[in-house]
Amino acid sequence: MSTRESVPLLRVQDLHLDFGGVKAVDGLTFQVYEDDVLSLVGPNGAGKTSAFNCITGFYKPTGGSITLHGTDITRLRPSAIAARGMSRTFQNLRLFGELTVLDNVRAGMHLRLRQNALDALLHTPRFRRTEREATDEANRWLDFVGLRGDRGGLARNLPYGEQRRVEIARALACGPKVLLLDEPAAGLNYGEKGELLDLLQRISGLGIAIVLIEHDMDLVMQVSRRVVVLNFGREIADGTPDEVRRDSAVIEAYLGRDDDEEDEEMMSHE
Numbered sequence: 001m002s003t004r005e006s007v008p009l010l011r012v013q014d015l016h017l018d019f020g021g022v023k024a025v026d027g028l029t030f031q032v033y034e035d036d037v038l039s040l041v042g043p044n045g046a047g048k049t050s051a052f053n054c055i056t057g058f059y060k061p062t063g064g065s066i067t068l069h070g071t072d073i074t075r076l077r078p079s080a081i082a083a084r085g086m087s088r089t090f091q092n093l094r095l096f097g098e099l100t101v102l103d104n105v106r107a108g109m110h111l112r113l114r115q116n117a118l119d120a121l122l123h124t125p126r127f128r129r130t131e132r133e134a135t136d137e138a139n140r141w142l143d144f145v146g147l148r149g150d151r152g153g154l155a156r157n158l159p160y161g162e163q164r165r166v167e168i169a170r171a172l173a174c175g176p177k178v179l180l181l182d183e184p185a186a187g188l189n190y191g192e193k194g195e196l197l198d199l200l201q202r203i204s205g206l207g208i209a210i211v212l213i214e215h216d217m218d219l220v221m222q223v224s225r226r227v228v229v230l231n232f233g234r235e236i237a238d239g240t241p242d243e244v245r246r247d248s249a250v251i252e253a254y255l256g257r258d259d260d261e262e263d264e265e266m267m268s269h270e
């Protein structure tokens with residue numbers, strides 16, 4: 001069991017990202033512990049995805065630092081960060097549409113598999129065994145995420161909700177200690193959202209920390225240990241779901257928006 005005193009798995013310290021005049025992320029600080037499920041919420045354009053892109057190395061932050069297991073990863077490339085135990089999914093799905101479902105998940109493992117080019121060229125027994133093990137493991141992750149569709153078919157032929165599952169399976173196949181999910185419930189129907197909640201709880205049960213960006217407040221309130229709220233790049237609240245839901249700055253940020261669907265969802269939990 002980790003405590004607030006223990007070293008955080010992931011520490012984001014005073015993160016800044018400017019796009020010209022736009023301060024997409026403007027001083028974001030939070031910690032993620034080994035057994036955490038932390039949600040990052042906020043109105044559209046608040047800087048949530050930008051923060052993920054900095055943390056996972058896709059963007060270079062203009063200021064601040066990010067440490068994973070106490071190691072500074074602020075300026076590392078995405079693959080180097082993934083190899084250290086952080087994987088992610090994307091707000092806009094990024095599967096290899098022309099690869100099979102199974103190969104998409106196997107692709108998640110390439111960082112961990114120690115394949116030797118000569119073994120591959122000669123199709124040595126060692127190469128074949130590693131390939132078989134990778135396929136078995138990919139199948140286990142697809143079972144874990146509850147994929148129903150054809151695993152030998154092209155990823156792009158799966159329905160949207162199923163593609164989202166494949167993306168999570170691929171991220172899990174990287175062997176992460178912390179998993180970042182950018183709006184995994186977007187576009188899912190009611191039943192699929194229930195299954196997603198169950199999946200997130202099972203991922204957490206594996207001892208993998210989760211950082212979740214999500215607009216679906218039902219899901220956020222049910223799954224999160226802590227919630228960080230961003231508005232115009234700035235952190236306006238950090239607390240338990242109950243604390244955040246009652247926070248006046250949070251209520252104002254949500255009520256101040258043009259489309260107020262999510263305010264009502266947020267308020268309906270009172």
Ligand SMILES: Nc1ncnc2c1ncn2[C@@H]1O[C@H](COP(=O)(O)OP(=O)(O)OP(=O)(O)O)[C@@H](O)[C@H]1O
Nearest residue numbers: 019022024042043044045046047048049050051091
């Ligand atoms: N590549 C980019 N170039 C320029 N501006 C960008 C870029 N990416 C994001 N922004 C701007 O940064 C701000 C934060 O955007 P971001 O996508 O991080 O928000 P978000 O919180 O993820 O929103 P949403 O909930 O709609 O996904 C916005 O003003 C956006 O227009």
Ligand SMILES: [Mg+2]
Nearest residue numbers: 048049050091
């Ligand atoms: Mg986003």
